[in-house]
Amino acid sequence: MKVYKFGGASVKDAAGVSNLYEIVSSLNDRPLVVVVSAMGKTTNALEKVLHLAKDAKMQETYQVLELVFEMHRRICYGLFRQNHAIFERLAAIEAEMKFVVEQIPGLPYNQAYDSLVGYGELISTYIVSAYLQEKGLKHQWLDARQYIITDSSWRMAMVNMEETRSRISKLGMNKNDIVLTQGFIGSNNEGHMTTLGREGSDYSAALFAWALGAQSLTLWKDVPGVMSADPAVYSDAEVFSFVPYREAVELTYYGASVIHPKTIKPLENAGIPLLVKSFKEPMLPGTLIAAGDTTVPAVPSRIRKTNQVLITLKPNDLSFVSESMMAAVLQEFHTTGIRIHLMQNSALSLSVCIDYDPVRVEPLLHSLSQRFRLKYNSGLTLLTIRHYLHQPDILAKETKHRKILLEQRSRSTAQYVFGE
Structure with a gap:
């Protein structure tokens, strides 16, 4: 059996949903689990709804929420007849989401986030399930909250x-079964999303x-595979045909956005x-991530x-930075759920x-300022270059004319923090 995951960009419109069907039906991998993200920028929009509701700007909250609903309706108009049952399903979930939004002002921010934002998935x-059914592709819709327990x-x-x-x-899939479910969401022992x-x-x-x-x-x-850099920033970005598991972990740790950081461990x-492949050109080979020693081709990776x-x-008292002080600081970051990308x-x-996440960072800064003299710069960029020895001039090229605030280098990795 195989598992496919389709991200938000792949189902951002009616054409994307239709393309998902074409990929699933034409490649004919069975049994198959299909995991789907929220459509397009739905997660961003629901985060905006959350921020407005927490600020008690309820009129604006419902205006943005209606835009979310309307975006999904437009996708459905491109896929279904107007009296299709999906529109009743959407109306029911819209009512449910409005009830959730009413509760947001009384909830802690992070709990409110989880109560709302996962509805995008x-x-x-x-919608995808209704379309697969419309096209005659038999499958089972699965609520991931009943299976991913957190x-x-x-x-x-x-x-x-x-x-x-x-x-x-315990799913017990037969050889021709297709299961469709959500990414991103689970539930705790109390059944809360x-x-x-x-x-x-x-x-x-x-x-x-x-x-x-x-x-597999x-x-x-929406990219042809794992690339050596963001092609929107670097015109010389190359597609890796092969990346070892451990290098993939390093790339995700340093911020490569093509794969979620926790993805590799259970697979390894x-x-x-x-496999990382393009939904736009599904016949391209993409990138294989598996056991091995070196990436192919052997070129540096740049992550911004x-x-x-x-x-x-x-x-405050000019005492040395000791192990105990560092441990206390690291505990502050752990408690607030903030991950450190570079430390020196x-x-x-x-x-x-x-x-920079204001919900987490501002309380952290306030807490740290009680015990330390504190300076900070925001709006910065962190550039990580893996395997810079593959291209001897790359460090000089990438740091030229930059105002470097912090740098760190090991045998295989160089990191720079700078202002734009």
Whole structure:
């Protein structure tokens, strides 16, 4: 059996949903689990709804929510006759979402996030399921919340691997079965919806593949495979035909957005190959991620993360930056759910580079300022270059005319924090 995952860009409009059907029906991989993300920029739009509701701007909240509903209706108008049952289904879920929005002002932000934003995946799979049924492709719609079981770490839930595997393994798929389900979402022991972190649908698909002992997992993306750099930024970006598991972990750790960071581990543990292919050109070979030693071709990888914050902490009493002080600081980051991308210390200071998320970062800065002298710069870029020795002049080329605020280099990786 195999697992496919289709991201939001692949189902952003009626043509995308139709293309998903064409891929699934023409490639004829069976049995098959199909994991689908929210359509287009739905997640971003629902995050905006959440922010407005938390600010008690309810009129604007419902205006943006209506835009979300209308976008999905437009997709359905391009796929179904006007009296199709999908429109009743959409009306029911719209009413449910409006009720959820009413509760948001009384919930902590992260819990409110999970109560609302995962609806994008549910709507998406309702529409895709209705279209597959319309085209005569038999399948089973599955609620991922009944199978991906997590703790209550809102917005970044930790999966209960044993319980999740137990539930998924009981699906009992026959040789011609197709199962359609959602990425990104799960539920805690109380049955409340949780989310697995931004772009978490890749991880969801990996969990299904791992639990079912799949032959392979294919991520259908809007790029031809894993690339050496973002082609929107670098015109010389190349497609890797092969990437070892461990290099893929390194790339996702440093911020390569084509794959969710947690995706690789369950696949490597089970020896399941991962394919990254283009939904626009499904016959292209894409990238194979599996056991091996080196990428093909052997060229450097460049990963840019924007919207970064560089924080520098200094003890108030000029004491050294000790292991105990660093442990206390790291615990602060852990408690607030903030991941450090780069860290460097001197005798009297500790600097860290992180994503700017105002909901998490502002409370962190306030807490740290109680114990340390604190300076920070925002609006920065973190550039990571893997295997820079493959191209000896790449470091000089990438840092020329940059105002470098922090740099770090190892045998295989160079990182730079700079302002644009």
